Amino acid sequence: MEEGDKSDPGTEFASDSSWPLGPHDSDNVYFFANNDRGGRRGDDDTTILSEFGWNLRPENDDQNRIGGLDDDASDFTRSFVFPDQNKDTTTGSALQSSDPAVPSGSESKAGEATTSNNPSVSSTSSEDPPEKSTGSGGKPPEIPNKVRKKGQKRIRQPRFAFMTKSEVDHLEDGYRWRKYGQKAVKNSPFPRSYYRCTNSKCTVKKRVERSSDDPTIVITTYEGQHCHHTIGFPRGGIISQEVFAGQLAPPISQFYYPTVHHQLPQENPFFITQTRQTPGEAAGESRVMPQTNAQPPTDEGLLGDIVPPNMRNR
DNA sequence: CGGTTTTGACCGGCGC
DNA sequence: GCGCCGGTCAAAACCG
Numbered sequence: 001m002e003e004g005d006k007s008d009p010g011t012e013f014a015s016d017s018s019w020p021l022g023p024h025d026s027d028n029v030y031f032f033a034n035n036d037r038g039g040r041r042g043d044d045d046t047t048i049l050s051e052f053g054w055n056l057r058p059e060n061d062d063q064n065r066i067g068g069l070d071d072d073a074s075d076f077t078r079s080f081v082f083p084d085q086n087k088d089t090t091t092g093s094a095l096q097s098s099d100p101a102v103p104s105g106s107e108s109k110a111g112e113a114t115t116s117n118n119p120s121v122s123s124t125s126s127e128d129p130p131e132k133s134t135g136s137g138g139k140p141p142e143i144p145n146k147v148r149k150k151g152q153k154r155i156r157q158p159r160f161a162f163m164t165k166s167e168v169d170h171l172e173d174g175y176r177w178r179k180y181g182q183k184a185v186k187n188s189p190f191p192r193s194y195y196r197c198t199n200s201k202c203t204v205k206k207r208v209e210r211s212s213d214d215p216t217i218v219i220t221t222y223e224g225q226h227c228h229h230t231i232g233f234p235r236g237g238i239i240s241q242e243v244f245a246g247q248l249a250p251p252i253s254q255f256y257y258p259t260v261h262h263q264l265p266q267e268n269p270f271f272i273t274q275t276r277q278t279p280g281e282a283a284g285e286s287r288v289m290p291q292t293n294a295q296p297p298t299d300e301g302l303l304g305d306i307v308p309p310n311m312r313n314r
Numbered sequence: 315c316g317g318t319t320t321t322g323a324c325c326g327g328c329g330c
Numbered sequence: 331g332c333g334c335c336g337g338t339c340a341a342a343a344c345c346g
């Protein structure tokens with residue numbers, strides 16, 4: 001394998017340091033060059049709009065296999081990536097996956113999703129779990145449930161990705177996920193894992209992989225929008241997802257609200273921040289602490305912090 | 315026993 | 331048209 005790839009092939013990294021994040025400490029900021037990774041397809045539509053960092057508890061708490069979090073592995077960092085679709089933002093409607101155009105080649109088959117989940121509509125409705133579309137071994141690819149005709153490209157749902165500096169691959173985000181696949185990533189020694197929300201009505205999926213450039217960084221990409229609330233965390237954290245209603249549902253909503261480090265060189269398209277958390281926190285002992293200086297989430301909640309105004313639906 | 319993970323096979327899109 | 335590759339399926343293995 002060669003390296004050089006960054007997980008999301010096609011992910012676009014936009015440097016938008018204009019996020020309305022409050023003052024942050026700028027401890028460690030990591031920058032990644034936006035090399036083009038080799039993905040063949042321009043794949044994705046994910047874009048990093050800005051940086052933002054907060055701590056999350058590694059899922060591993062009790063179930064993970066990867067490193068422990070008690071140790072120093074406790075630093076997490078994240079950066080967000082938004083789908084191109086959203087980029088437009090000019091109006092804000094962005095998230096509508098309606099994107100007729102479905103980015104070029106991006107859609108491989110991402111899965112079913114698509115059906116619609118318009119982010120803004122949170123509805124559940126439509127969708128049924130893609131999963132079962134088929135049946136037999138050869139399974140009809142994806143036609144999720146609905147009939148997708150050939151010719152019709154599958155519409156990829158908006159994606160939301162972020163990077164987290166963590167030794168734990170799969171971070172706890174308040175939802176329950178079932179792994180449905182794992183693949184070796186080209187140009188990377190690390191495999192990519194595919195997860196689907198266990199809620200049968202929810203079509204949200206996520207991919208988790210490690211950056212080949214920096215193994216300490218985990219890149220998590222969410223696709224779709226949850227149509228339900230989080231399950232809450234064992235240690236009491238409950239997440240509110242509403243903030244994101246209408247937006248992708250960033251998994252995060254919860255726990256730590258770390259310090260966001262600011263200071264991103266505009267020139268660097270891709271960056272991630274690092275936040276450090278104490279072992280205790282990592283262990284989940286303390287949670288959520290919006291200490292992001294000031295501004296507790298208002299009704300815009302996290303959204304207000306992480307989603308640039310021009311990206312909001314309204 | 316039910317839910318989750320593992321893993322090889324399969325499918326479809328895209329580039330050449 | 332072919333091969334590559336990302337993404338998904340599904341049977342078997344695991345685990346609590």
